[in-house]
Amino acid sequence: MAKLTFLWHLHQPRYRTADGRVHAPWVLLHAAGEYLTLAYALKQTGVGGQVLNLTPVFLEQLLAYQQGRAQDPLLAALATPTSELSPQSIKDLVRWAFMLHPRQLSRLPRLRALAGQLAGAKDDEIPSRLPLPDLTDLQVLTVLAYAAPNARWEPLVAELLAKRRGYSQEDRRLIVEWLVGCPGKLLALYRELADMGVEIATSPYAHPLLPLLLDTQVAAASVPPPPGGFPVFRSREDAAQHVQKAQAFMAELGFSVQGFWPPEGAVSEEAVALYGEHEVAWLATDEGILAASLGHPVSGETGVAAELAVPWRLRGEGPVLFFRHRGLSDFVGFKAQELPEAEAAQHLVAATVSASRHLPAEGGLLVALDGENPWSSYPEGGATFLTRLGELLPMTGELRLVTLRQRVAEEKPRELTRLHPGSWINASFATWIGHEEKRKAWELLARCREAGAAAGGESWLAAQSSDWWWWFGDDNPTLLAPLYDRLFRWHLADALRAAGKEPLAELAVPVRKGETPLTVPLSRSWPTPVLDGRTTTYFEWAVAAWVEAEGCRLALRADGDSLWVRFEGASPGKVPLPVGVTLASGSHVVRYLLPVDRPGWCAVNRILEAALPLPGGNVLMVVDAPGVRFPTWGSYRLELLEVDEP
Numbered sequence: 297m298a299k300l301t302f303l304w305h306l307h308q309p310r311y312r313t314a315d316g317r318v319h320a321p322w323v324l325l326h327a328a329g330e331y332l333t334l335a336y337a338l339k340q341t342g343v344g345g346q347v348l349n350l351t352p353v354f355l356e357q358l359l360a361y362q363q364g365r366a367q368d369p370l371l372a373a374l375a376t377p378t379s380e381l382s383p384q385s386i387k388d389l390v391r392w393a394f395m396l397h398p399r400q401l402s403r404l405p406r407l408r409a410l411a412g413q414l415a416g417a418k419d420d421e422i423p424s425r426l427p428l429p430d431l432t433d434l435q436v437l438t439v440l441a442y443a444a445p446n447a448r449w450e451p452l453v454a455e456l457l458a459k460r461r462g463y464s465q466e467d468r469r470l471i472v473e474w475l476v477g478c479p480g481k482l483l484a485l486y487r488e489l490a491d492m493g494v495e496i497a498t499s500p501y502a503h504p505l506l507p508l509l510l511d512t513q514v515a516a517a518s519v520p521p522p523p524g525g526f527p528v529f530r531s532r533e534d535a536a537q538h539v540q541k542a543q544a545f546m547a548e549l550g551f552s553v554q555g556f557w558p559p560e561g562a563v564s565e566e567a568v569a570l571y572g573e574h575e576v577a578w579l580a581t582d583e584g585i586l587a588a589s590l591g592h593p594v595s596g597e598t599g600v601a602a603e604l605a606v607p608w609r610l611r612g613e614g615p616v617l618f619f620r621h622r623g624l625s626d627f628v629g630f631k632a633q634e635l636p637e638a639e640a641a642q643h644l645v646a647a648t649v650s651a652s653r654h655l656p657a658e659g660g661l662l663v664a665l666d667g668e669n670p671w672s673s674y675p676e677g678g679a680t681f682l683t684r685l686g687e688l689l690p691m692t693g694e695l696r697l698v699t700l701r702q703r704v705a706e707e708k709p710r711e712l713t714r715l716h717p718g719s720w721i722n723a724s725f726a727t728w729i730g731h732e733e734k735r736k737a738w739e740l741l742a743r744c745r746e747a748g749a750a751a752g753g754e755s756w757l758a759a760q761s762s763d764w765w766w767w768f769g770d771d772n773p774t775l776l777a778p779l780y781d782r783l784f785r786w787h788l789a790d791a792l793r794a795a796g797k798e799p800l801a802e803l804a805v806p807v808r809k810g811e812t813p814l815t816v817p818l819s820r821s822w823p824t825p826v827l828d829g830r831t832t833t834y835f836e837w838a839v840a841a842w843v844e845a846e847g848c849r850l851a852l853r854a855d856g857d858s859l860w861v862r863f864e865g866a867s868p869g870k871v872p873l874p875v876g877v878t879l880a881s882g883s884h885v886v887r888y889l890l891p892v893d894r895p896g897w898c899a900v901n902r903i904l905e906a907a908l909p910l911p912g913g914n915v916l917m918v919v920d921a922p923g924v925r926f927p928t929w930g931s932y933r934l935e936l937l938e939v940d941e942p
Contacts, residue, residue: 298605298652299660299703300345300695303580303620304334304667305557307351307503309763311783312360314755314790318368319783320776321392323357325370327478329442330671333679335485336449338494341686345697348667349497349557350486352545353761361479374439375472377465378432383423386431390414390422393438394912395775395881397672399633400441401912406461407437411912412856415818415936429462436463439471445677450474483549490551495699497555498546500538504760505728507564507717509535512738514564514717518588518724526729527738532570534750538757539574554578554701555615557664559762560728561585561720563617565610568715572614578607578704579615580664584723586619588716595621600651605659607709616709618700620664624648629665633673637680645688652694660703673886728762731769737784737807744788747800752791759787768807773880773916773931781808811916811933816841818854818936825853825860829901837862839939846924848872852917854910854936861890863904863921871904872922880931881911 311320318324338346360366370392373385381389394401394411401408410430417425426434440457447454452474456467490496500506507514512529515521539556546553554577558567561581571579583604587594594604600621608617624647632640652661671678689697698706721727728734741759749756764784767777774780784807789799817839825836840853840862847866852859859879865871875890890906891898898906915934919926926932 297696298655298694299658299698300648300652300689301347301660301662301698301700301703302345303347303349303497303557303662303664303700305349305499305665306331306354306667307499308354308357309503309761309783310353310357310754310758310787312357312366313783313786314794316365316367318366319779321368321370323354324361324366324368324475324479325392325442326668327358327361327482328439328475329445330668330678331482332443332478332485333445333671333677334667334682335482335489336446337679337682337686338489339485339492340449340683342492343686343689343697344493345689345699346489347495347497347555347699348486348489349499350546350551351499351503352542353502353758355483355549356545358479358483361476362483370438371472371476374435374468374475378428378435378468381431386423386426387419389431389434389438391913393434393441396441396912398886398909398911399675400444400672400677402909403444404437404441406433407441408912410434410437415854415856415938432463432465432468433461435468436471439475443475445671445679448679487550493699495555495701496546496551496553497557497700498542498551498553499557499559500535501541501545502538502754502757502761503559503763504535504538504757505560505562505719505725505762505765506535506538506558506570507562507567508725508728508738509538509760510564510566510570512729514566515725515729517717518722519726519730522732522735527735527742529738529742529745531745531750534757534760535567535570536574538760539570539576541757543574554704555580562718562725562728562762563715564717565715568610568614568617576615578618578700580618580620580662580700582720582723583619583622584720585716585718588718588723589712589714594619595623600654600661602656602659605655605661607703607707608712609709610712610715612711616704617712617715618662618703620662621651624651624661624663625665628663629670632681633670633675637674637676637678638684641681641684641688644685645692649692649694658707660698660707662700727771728765731771733768733807733809734765737765737768740785740788740802740807743802744792744800747792748795748797749788749791751795753794755787755790755794759784759791770918770930772885773878773918774885775880775914775916775933777808777811778806781806809930811931812927813935814841814843814852814917814932815935815937816852816854816859817939818856819939820855821940824855824858824907825862825905827897827899827905827907829899829903829905831903843926845926845928848921848924850919850926852934857910858907859910861904861906861908861919863919866924869902871900871902872924873900874921875904876918876920877906877908878918878931879908879911880916881913886911
């Protein structure tokens with residue numbers, strides 16, 4: 297009988313600086329939302345074969361909230377009686393309230409209406425657009441936007457969702473009290489799940505790119521070196537400290553940990569040897585690493601190669617290596633959201649059973665992915681998908697659900713003669729060192745180490761989180777990129793101060809280049825375009841922002857609910873397809889490939905016209921098509937300008 301394991305990776309970088317201030321509330325908000333959803337679903341179904349990979353830097357932040365050590369401006373704004381909110385607190389509230397996936401916003405019509413009410417408002421106009429009853433609703437709905445999928449397990453959440461609007465100060469007090477309790481509740485659930493047989497794994501302490509910490513030159517195996525080569529950074533001491541500190545921290549919390557998910561699935565032969573020196577029993581990463589190591593694909597449309605179904609060990613030594621099935625993992629992470637949740641669970645189980653029939657006797661499949669990020673884009677926040685999945689898996693009769701700890705005990709690994717260095721993205725390190733900004737960050741890290749920052753304790757480790765490199769460059773646009781840039785530099789400055797050194801002057805200079813502001817007219821009265829792929833009338837695009845690149849033209853306009861997009865090719869009447877549109881609001885990114893992803897809301901003829909849901913809050917945008925990109929570098933920061941006369 298084929299074996300099956302699910303590994304859920306749960307991580308957040310350190311948003312809290314040395315002064316105790318929390319600069320982004322994602323740990324708290326996701327604790328009330330997606331993290332709680334996964335934990336409750338696993339507890340309800342009791343399904344076997346589950347591994348929770350809990351990063352120490354994530355758990356430490358949960359503890360900081362539980363122990364009252366996190367100075368979170370959003371939490372302060374939520375906890376303040378509405379009539380006592382200062383202008384700054386209102387700004388803090390509005391800043392974070394609408395950084396939601398469109399599906400989260402669509403579940404709460406009242407919150408979407410408040411977003412429309414604030415569309416185009418400047419900071420000093422916000423208080424006048426939100427009378428006290430609206431502000432109270434916003435305080436409550438900010439929490440419910442994340443907590444909504446957990447209504448089936450949380451009576452208070454269900455009760456307040458049913459109320460819809462007109463919340464009282466008592467409602468606000470109760471939901472904030474509930475929110476404050478979520479980090480502690482989550483920690484207790486993780487301990488309970490461990491007692492139920494869920495395997496707890498971890499990652500190096502602050503989630504660094506361990507192979508690049510050991511030697512940035514290893515990137516040359518998968519990334520073309522730039523002129524002048526890669527910046528030089530080598531610190532076995534730092535890498536070992538992350539592993540040792542993770543093991544000590546998890547033991548202190550009472551978790552028995554044998555295995556590690558390497559941050560970003562990043563491995564190299566030197567990194568694997570380091571894990572082995574610290575008696576790590578197993579590691580898991582992406583199938584692309586195995587394929588590159590063996591020199592041929594290990595899965596595809598026709599099934600699964602035997603190599604993917606068995607554990608490996610590098611030259612017979614060190615940790616056992618498992619490689620995830622990318623197709624099944626990516627279905628959960630990126631594709632299942634397109635289906636009704638119960639149907640998506642059925643599809644995954646059927647696909648897994650089908651893949652398992654190609655395995656050798658006693659072979660196994662590993663489905664491994666981020667355990668928080670997908671659920672906000674699911675129709676019901678992932679709750680139905682996860683519970684239905686847990687119900688269906690034991691019923692197949694063809695799958696044996698086991699943890700990776702069990703597989704290590706039961707199976708003899710094959711010998712791998714070489715290990716390709718890379719990460720879960722294309723078996724490469726390009727996402728973390730392939731762009732000039734990313735390389736600049738490595739240079740800054742090296743200079744700070746030379747200045748003594750390595751004696752800076754947790755701030756030094758926090759500066760090495762892979763997340764900061766993820767947001768540098770132009771491949772992962774986010775409205776919060778400037779904040780993440782500052783956090784990286786703040787951690788470095790804090791590390792130098794902790795080491796008794798003065799912060800380097802260059803830490804005051806952003807790593808990133810700024811976004812390009814683009815003013816987009818917002819009109820609720822001007823006729824909306826007819827989606828026919830033609831210039832139907834002059835007026836439909838008369839009130840729009842226009843930009844040009846490589847002979848192509850892009851027009852944008854908004855109406856409070858939708859962002860209207862017009863794209864013209866360089867050759868009259870010919871549109872280069874597909875046209876990709878990436879919209880980022882806060883940490884949420886949505887990408888559309890047009891016309892395929894917007895049937896009924898996109899038309900192509902002589903031009904392309906489309907209507908896209910307008911995310912709440914501020915928005916970054918990138919548009920690309922074969923041979924052209926808007927903007928040429930970076931992203932647009934859309935600035936909505938109301939043009940209707942009062």
